[in-house]
Amino acid sequence: MVKNKKILVVGLANKYSIAAAISQSLSENGATLGFSYQNDRFEKFIDEFSKETNGAFTEICDVAKDSDIKSLVKRAVDEWGEIDGLVHSVGFAPADQISGNIEDSITREGFAITHDVSAYSFAGLVKEAYPYMSENSSIITLTYIGSQQATPNYNVMGMAKASLEASVRYFAATLGSKGIRVNSISAGPIKTLAASGIKGFKTMLKQHGANTPLSRNITAREVGDTATFLLSDMAGGITGQTIYVDGGYNIQAMNSEQ
Numbered sequence: 001m002v003k004n005k006k007i008l009v010v011g012l013a014n015k016y017s018i019a020a021a022i023s024q025s026l027s028e029n030g031a032t033l034g035f036s037y038q039n040d041r042f043e044k045f046i047d048e049f050s051k052e053t054n055g056a057f058t059e060i061c062d063v064a065k066d067s068d069i070k071s072l073v074k075r076a077v078d079e080w081g082e083i084d085g086l087v088h089s090v091g092f093a094p095a096d097q098i099s100g101n102i103e104d105s106i107t108r109e110g111f112a113i114t115h116d117v118s119a120y121s122f123a124g125l126v127k128e129a130y131p132y133m134s135e136n137s138s139i140i141t142l143t144y145i146g147s148q149q150a151t152p153n154y155n156v157m158g159m160a161k162a163s164l165e166a167s168v169r170y171f172a173a174t175l176g177s178k179g180i181r182v183n184s185i186s187a188g189p190i191k192t193l194a195a196s197g198i199k200g201f202k203t204m205l206k207q208h209g210a211n212t213p214l215s216r217n218i219t220a221r222e223v224g225d226t227a228t229f230l231l232s233d234m235a236g237g238i239t240g241q242t243i244y245v246d247g248g249y250n251i252q253a254m255n256s257e258q
């Protein structure tokens with residue numbers, strides 16, 4: 001599906017990361033991968049993971065810094081000449097922003113940091129990478145239904161995800177004529193480092209699993225396989241979309257079994 005496609009993966013932290021499941025699926029389906037990591041803390045894991053998945057290179061990139069984004073894209077272009085796929089799997093909110101009621105927790109600084117790292121970073125990466133992206137290339141990012149529906153404790157992260165989903169539509173609209181597709185995957189809850197920062201995440205996981213048409217939570221691998229599809233030419237007609245990989249949770253106003 002993605003044989004010999006050169007795909008840059010941003011947002012790998014550890015083996016539980018959604019980016020790890022995406023990379024495993026991509027690698028098994030023949031893609032060549034390049035990885036970035038946020039800071040030195042993640043370097044050892046990323047180097048090992050890269051070896052296991054036939055990675056071409058690893059490069060540090062704090063997405064809050066334009067200079068790091070520039071260096072990352074330059075590294076990919078130096079290695080590959082052009083880029084066939086980009087995975088943005090990055091999110092961050094200060095802990096006090098994703099805990100409690102929004103009227104008690106939101107601050108100007110918390111709003112700015114959350115939107116910068118979780119939403120602008122996507123725009124910044126795409127802006128830098130698109131001139132080097134091949135025809136029939138594909139970009140994906142990760143979002144959550146908290147962008148559309150109020151979700152306890154998700155707060156300002158929901159606002160940032162709404163912005164991210166809007167960015168997907170704007171970039172898809174203008175990059176389509178260059179042969180570049182842009183989509184997001186709205187994943188159901190999965191236990192990861194980022195998710196553990198959300199207050200009450202365990203309850204979220206339990207309630208979600210009990211209320212999907214599939215009667216279970218989804219797996220990171222299911223997100224990974226959908227990502228591989230979207231990054232492949234098989235998804236050639238799909239752009240500007242939010243694709244839900246959530247066991248069907250989003251289609252219901254109420255669980256029919258209750």
Ligand SMILES: NC(=O)c1ccc[n+]([C@@H]2O[C@H](COP(=O)([O-])OP(=O)(O)OC[C@H]3O[C@@H](n4cnc5c(N)ncnc54)[C@H](O)[C@@H]3O)[C@@H](O)[C@H]2O)c1
Pocket residue numbers: 010011012013014016017018019037038061062063064089090091092117142143144186187188189190191192193194195
């Ligand atoms: N886990 C879930 O339940 C879930 C559900 C829907 C969407 N998502 C989204 O999936 C994406 C990946 O999250 P995850 O759950 O795999 O958690 P994760 O903690 O494994 O991944 C988050 C990544 O963001 C990176 N990051 C944060 N700040 C950064 C910065 N300044 N510069 C560079 N990288 C930075 C971290 O290093 C990490 O690799 C996020 O956008 C998240 O919102 C997660």
